[in-house]
Amino acid sequence: MSEQLWRKNLINITPYVAGEQPKSDKIIKLNANENAYPPSPKVRQILDSYKPEDMRRYPSADAGPLREALAKRAGLSVDNVFVSNGSDDVLATAFRAFFNSDKPIVYPDITYSFYPVWCDLLKITSRTVPVDENFHISAQSLYGQGNGGVVFANPNAPTSLAESREFVRDVLEHNKDCIVIVDQTYVDFADAGIDCLDMTKQYDNLLVTHTFSKSRSMAGMRIGEAYGSAELIKYMLAVKDSYNSYPVNRLSIETGVASVEDEEYFQATLRKVITTRESTAEQLKELGFDVPKSQTNFLFVTHPKYKAKDIFEFLREKGIFIRYFNKPRIDERLRITIGTDDEMIQMINGIKEFMQN
């Protein structure tokens, strides 16, 4: 075999280690913040009436019908909405479109793990600011003349905490020279007064991202969206077109529209998840856990007497998968997705069993 010089041109990248995706139907999967309930029953109707012969045609290049449905629901114009292949794709597109400064972008130290990954891949310089001892973000820490951009999740993950609209406004007022991305992945589970989507009408440099993977129970269909000024959206479409003209397939567009148009089912599902979240939080508190007020579909808990990792491993042995992060500052915490009431009972029983051992 000759010397293979082509290897020196391979990208310098550390292969990502994916989280556990256990396949058995018998396990209880509370580790990916997936929704406990199915998507709108209207989705079944779409599949029933779908004509497979339409698959031979390319889809709408901009997922037009879904942009229209989302714009209508948000009271915005279609020019203010971008849709792509999951919110990871939306966020990566936004990073590429907007974070081209030689100044670093800023994000909290405890947040979505992909922000540093994209910075690395897209050669964007960045700096992190620490969340406080209660895992809240400090608005002041994000102020900046020297910011190349700002991105934070609100509510944040894995902390489950939300900052107020006033917080978002404060950050925007102190970042008029760069683009601010607010990742609202979990906002539908939050209290009224957190969502800042409407602020895109006032701040041309605000981009709000969202996803169908959590509140809309459609992680499997890969749909993410962003809202912003027509100028920002135009740039995102241009980046999208330069990379992949047709990122969203026909069935995701059509089932996505069906979901957006079924507001009643959507709200009912949110209420069920929130009700279960509150009762689960109470039960965990009764067991001695510290449970910060979650504004998401998961809890971020710790117990003064027991090691988070031990609880995580004990539950895993029983087929109950929650999330443990072996990372600084959060290695004594567990992230538990809100499942059905029955799944929560089994999870709580598993923890009780652990405590009795």
Place this chain on the structure above:
Amino acid sequence: MSEQLWRKNLINITPYVAGEQPKSDKIIKLNANENAYPPSPKVRQILDSYKPEDMRRYPSADAGPLREALAKRAGLSVDNVFVSNGSDDVLATAFRAFFNSDKPIVYPDITYSFYPVWCDLLKITSRTVPVDENFHISAQSLYGQGNGGVVFANPNAPTSLAESREFVRDVLEHNKDCIVIVDQTYVDFADAGIDCLDMTKQYDNLLVTHTFSKSRSMAGMRIGEAYGSAELIKYMLAVKDSYNSYPVNRLSIETGVASVEDEEYFQATLRKVITTRESTAEQLKELGFDVPKSQTNFLFVTHPKYKAKDIFEFLREKGIFIRYFNKPRIDERLRITIGTDDEMIQMINGIKEFMQN
């Protein structure tokens, strides 16, 4: 309104102007090389039996079931197959994974229009080599010690022409120090002895890309694939994971598997398209057109007496959409997708009418 400095950090990009995507059902659409026939009827069965509650879960991160089906069909291991969100996404991932040399990558001057776009976006230096006066690629022109990589489509578009396996081998033997990508988007429509997929077993630096958008009638579902050594595929998976963990949705994976497993329908559809292609080519020759031997699902034609642009515009007025490229070297050519026999009759009648005017 304050001065908005954030605009200086917008990406420097020229918004792409998409090709015409006429929406009326009455038009005859022969401008995107979509298949004239629907996908396998097994796809309908998948939709019938699909449980929407599964959508709440993330899909397989690597589109595993589809990788397995494709590997089995190709006589390869699953480690030799990569699947992502359309072949544009596959090719962009490959460019990012493999074209990291400071030497330029090389591709023909007349070929798929996205190669230069990705080079621009990913800051990859490149040089083009001219196809000959008959639009064939010269193997020698791709030889190189100085190549950072090589990419060509075989069969090529919009030329419709294929080079032989010996050509591919020749290019590989003279490019042992870089990665060679052979884009086989149209290969299923080509003669036996063109497909070089099996050469990935022999050449560790060969990547073959393919798509479900043409021969499998599934452009609307956004599925593309690549075949190569386990080492190359591992790097593509790492790049994919760094960008978007779950690029292929559940229904594309499942309908894709159904398509791959229905070889009989696939071959029957290919035969229909090829039969129509050959009869259409004969009719166009009888009308005086120059029609190079197509190895694809389209024809790349010119007429000595009539301007390509005039024919294109005349047909468009009649609701028949073919493709005209206002570009050097090919601005006297038309690219006509092979539709159904009925669509071809209407297209030929349109041209006859044009000639009589």
